[in-house]
Amino acid sequence: MKFTKRNIIYLIIVIIIAYFLASYQLPYYIQRPGGADALNPIVEVESGFTSGGDMHLVTVSGLQATPVQYAIAKIFPHNEIMPIEDVFPHGITQNEYMEAQLQVMESSQEAATVVAYTAADADITIDYNGVYVVSVVEEMPADGKLQTGDRIITIDGVTIDDANDLIRFVESKQANDTITLEIIRDDETLMKDITLEVFDDLEGKVGIGISLVTDRSVQVSPEVEFSSGNIGGPSAGLMFSLEIYDQLTEEDLTKGYEIAGTGEIDYDGNVHRIGGIDKKIVAADREGIDIFFAPNEDGREDSNYQVAKQTAEEIGTEMEVVPVDTFYDALEYLENLK
Secondary structure: OOOOHHHHHHHHHHHHHHHHHHHOOOOEEEEEEEEEEEOOOOEEEOOOOOOOOEEEEEEEEEEEOOHHHHHHHHHOOOOEEEEHHHHOOOOOOHHHHHHHHHHHHHHHHHHHHHHHHHHOOOEEEEEEEEEEEEEEOOOOOOEOOEOOOOEEEEEOOEEOOOHHHHHHHHHOOOOOOEEEEEEEEOOEEEEEEEEOEEOHHHOOOEEOOEEEEEEEEEEEEOOEEEOOOOOOOOOOHHHHHHHHHHHHOOOOOOOOOEEEEOOEEOOOOEEEOOOOHHHHHHHHHHOOOOEEEEEOHHHOOOOHHHHHHHHHHHHOOOOEEEEEOEHHHHHHHHHOOO
């Protein structure tokens, strides 16, 4: 075929348009169903027991939209399009965001380890090294008084070992109450008086405008290792704890079933709400999952469980969706399986 000058120009134009549609990044982010990965290769308890079935963590796939991907997301169900600023906070790059998500994943693994080893009555030692300020909200009471890296020792003379201790103490107070924090900054002990204010965005709860992290060192025997790669976020916590417990105990907790679920877990075994559960139901169904645990949120009308149940009905899956508020709810359900 002989190409004329006009043909070549048209071809170049088509290539440019195709490249633009396929690669130009729009200010939108797309979330869609990801995968349901078996946890056996990801979590390994030394000399742990094996099971006939598998526990799975379920993921949501995300990417910045191109024109082609945007159009596809508009057509297919369970694809959510969001403004990019709703996903990545202002001033935070995507790499910084992912790094933070990986750190959250590490915290989730630690919480799951504590819950599972405690429930299995296995050897675990926890040393508390203090509560640290991660960030301070501008124009809130702590702004100008606390700094990132401050170690909080006491609140109104009460020793603080865990971030939740401080949170519960503050929640017992009222707006305009003043609390006194004893902190260590650069090896210097300081006393800071801070007056509580109401957070309009948090249903009227009071606070001082900081985020916290508890510095723990957890030692267990037998040892457990994680290899979760680039999977980030806290939502695999419940399934991590069940997988660890299953490997620690001789009884086959899976009973041969393929089991998945989602939910952030805290150190007390409570299961908390996560995002994208409709997409995780779709991903789990595609992998042939038999049982899916979803956060019940104490029966809230719009709980993760309710959304998961509705999605399961929409796609016509035979997968059993089970509501749980705690690790022990899921454990009891599995122990009673035939």
